[in-house]
Amino acid sequence: xxxxxxxxxxxxxxxxxxxxxxxxxxxxxxxxxxxxxxxxxxxxxxxxxxxxxxxxxxxxxxxxxxxxxxxxxxxxxxxxxxxxxxxxxxxxxxxxxxxxxxxxxxxxxxxxxxxxxxxxxxxxxxxxxxxxxxxxxxxxxxxxxxxxxxxxxxxxxxxx
Numbered sequence: 001x002x003x004x005x006x007x008x009x010x011x012x013x014x015x016x017x018x019x020x021x022x023x024x025x026x027x028x029x030x031x032x033x034x035x036x037x038x039x040x041x042x043x044x045x046x047x048x049x050x051x052x053x054x055x056x057x058x059x060x061x062x063x064x065x066x067x068x069x070x071x072x073x074x075x076x077x078x079x080x081x082x083x084x085x086x087x088x089x090x091x092x093x094x095x096x097x098x099x100x101x102x103x104x105x106x107x108x109x110x111x112x113x114x115x116x117x118x119x120x121x122x123x124x125x126x127x128x129x130x131x132x133x134x135x136x137x138x139x140x141x142x143x144x145x146x147x148x149x150x151x152x153x154x155x156x157x158x159x160x
Contacts, residue, residue: 001113001159002074004044004106005032006099007052008117009147010068014061025117028147032115035154036071045072046082046105048098076109085137093129095121107134107142113159114144122146 013026035041053069056062076082078101085104090097099121106114107130114130116122127144134142145153153159 001040002042002044002109002111003032003113003115003150004046004102004109004111005029005147006102006114006116006118006121007049007056007065009115010049010053010065011056011061012117012147014058014064024148025146028151031151032147033068033071041154042074043072044106044109044111045069045075046102046109047076047078048101048105052098074109076105078105079108081137082108085133088133089130092133093126095126103130103144107137112141112143113150114142115147115150116144117146119146 009025009029012022012029015022015026017023017026032041036043050069053062053065056065082101082104085108086097086100089095089100089103093100095103099116099118102116103114103121120126122144130144131142150159
């Protein structure tokens with residue numbers, strides 16, 4: 001199963017862990033990494049993901065996130081199609097430009113799931129908008145969710 005994690009998911013283990021929600025998201029990400037290492041999951045990376053990671057200001061955090069990116073076994077290069085879909089997502093789904101490029105990369109890279117810690121990105125009205133736009137580019141299932149919810153569903157065997 002191919003998944004796409006946006007930058008905040010990769011960085012979560014290195015964020016301030018005083019919040020229980022952040023701790024849960026960090027732990028979920030580490031469980032995802034274990035599933036990737038055993039071949040149960042596959043990670044998709046993108047040019048926008050690499051761009052954002054290489055602009056993380058904290059050098060140590062950036063280096064650690066880059067190590068996780070090495071586990072990605074698929075990559076989608078930026079393209080005119082990604083930029084066009086990203087503009088549609090930004091406008092029609094009301095997302096920020098970078099978030100829209102992450103989503104477009106995930107859709108066109110054929111990821112089944114897009115994981116984010118950003119509540120605005122995973123809101124249900126937005127998720128329906130991404131699915132609607134994604135259908136024009138491919139027929140497969142596409143869903144967005146928080147990594148904690150994804151890991152719960154993975155453990156229960158509830159993922160498509």
